[in-house]
Amino acid sequence: MFAYRCALKTVFMALVLHLIPANVRQALHLYCSVVGFYICSSACPEGRWGPNCEKHCQCLNGATCDPWDGRCLCQRGWRGKYCSEECPPDRYGQDCSEICRCSNGGSCDHISGECLCAPGWTGPLCGSSCPEGTHGKECSSECRCQNGGTCNPTTGKCYCTPGWTGDVCGNRCPPGFWGVNCSKSCDCYNGATCHHITGKCECLPGFTGPMCNLQCPVGKYGKDCAFNCSCQNDGKCSFEDGKCTCSAGWIGDHCESRMCPDGLYGEDCNGRCECLAENSEVCHPWTGKCYCKPGWDGYDCSRPCPLYTYGKGCHLLCSCKNNAQCNPVNGSCSCAAGYHGENCSEPCPVGTFGENCAQRCNCRNRATCSNENGKCICPPGMHDSSYLMHEKF
Ligand SMILES: *[C@@H]1O[C@H](CO)[C@@H](O)[C@H](O)[C@H]1NC(C)=O
Ligand SMILES: *[C@@H]1O[C@H](CO)[C@@H](O)[C@H](O)[C@H]1NC(C)=O
Ligand SMILES: *[C@@H]1O[C@H](CO)[C@@H](O)[C@H](O)[C@H]1NC(C)=O
Ligand SMILES: *[C@@H]1O[C@H](CO)[C@@H](O)[C@H](O)[C@H]1NC(C)=O
Helix, strand or coil, rough: CCCCHHHHHHHHHHHHHCCCCCCHHHHHHHHHHHHHHHHHHHHCCCEEHHHHEEECCCCCCEEECCCCCCCCCCCEEEECCCCCCCCCCCCHHHHHHCCCCCCCCEEECCCCEEEEECEECCCCCCCECCCCCEHHHCCCEEECCCCCCCCCCCCCCCCCCEECCCCCCEEECCCCCCHHHHCCCCCCCCCCCCCCCCEEEEEECCECCCCCEEEEECCEEEEHHHEEECCCCCCCECCCCCCCEEECCCCCCCCCCCCCCCCCEEECCCCEECCHHEEEEEEECCCCCCECCEECCCCCCCEEEECCCCHHCEEECCCCCCEECCCCCCCEEEEEEEEECCCCCCCCCEEECCCHHCCCCCCCCCCCCCCCCCCCECCCCCCCCCCCCCCCC
């Protein structure tokens, strides 16, 4: 009976109290405390509840408690009997009734619903990957990848561009490898490595070709076969470093010197050269063979080149015409009388004759003369003896 009455009053008071301002309620509370009605608990000060406001609230995290029954009224983001627990990870707000909308593993603030993105993600709802060059929590770490490498937005691990490797892509592929992840093997020969990015072979000195499988051509050596061999006297040149291996009898870096003193030859340099000094270039220091100057021939270089030949070793053929003499040294022609031109192929110009075409014809009646001897050539009908007027100058 008493309980029933009390309940009625409670309902009544609750209605009334809701309609009156707080300061009035405070006054009412004073009155109530004096009178001591159960119902008066509706106006307890903060932190108290129950009849005569004797009980202490146990609510946490800013929650208020119901003045009648002490039940906790949680703030946004909290739950539980005493409001001691945060909303579950996928919920937030008043009574944890709102659903979190953060994506990609982001969690939301249990009060405001604001997203806390997982490492590597950003944006209001964590929908975007970290901007290039950043990674990690709140995209606040900088990528350390070098040489064009990109980093995993979550972990910061570097993905290197082709040809690079290492934690921060700071190292070239090890020798013999190239390309993405340095996973390709160089296809090069003779000790060559290849370019760490393109795989192009980089030949060692002395080798050439796309795969470095060819030796330098004869006469060339070194890196890219760019150097000319300089070995003389049949010396062999190393295609790798250009070093000369001299043939027997020769010494010096370029095999330029005779092993024996001038005029001597043979293993012990006790043979005597028989070359005619003025017509020979050298006496082979091993065999004693004479190497003649151009125009000279014979075992001791005492003979001029045979007819119609000239030059070094008498290997060249003269081109002189019309019985001209050929210079055995340089092949130049000395024309016979009546001819001129480089190879003496042309007769003297009309009106001249003789050696070097230096003489003039002297024939009457416009007769021409022999280019060789100047004899007049009479036109038909003219008598030879009456018109011949051949004069030597
Ligand atoms: C390179 O390595 C990464 C990580 O190990 C891998 O994910 C990728 O597929 C590799 N790429 C190639 C072309 O092998
Ligand atoms: C090698 O010889 C060629 C032809 O004689 C010449 O053109 C070139 O410049 C030379 N190269 C060097 C590096 O001396
Ligand atoms: C060839 O040699 C002769 C005699 O030494 C000389 O007079 C002449 O000018 C030379 N000719 C040429 C084309 O060098
Ligand atoms: C001789 O010289 C002429 C003109 O200079 C030339 O046309 C001709 O080919 C030469 N002959 C030879 C065999 O060199």
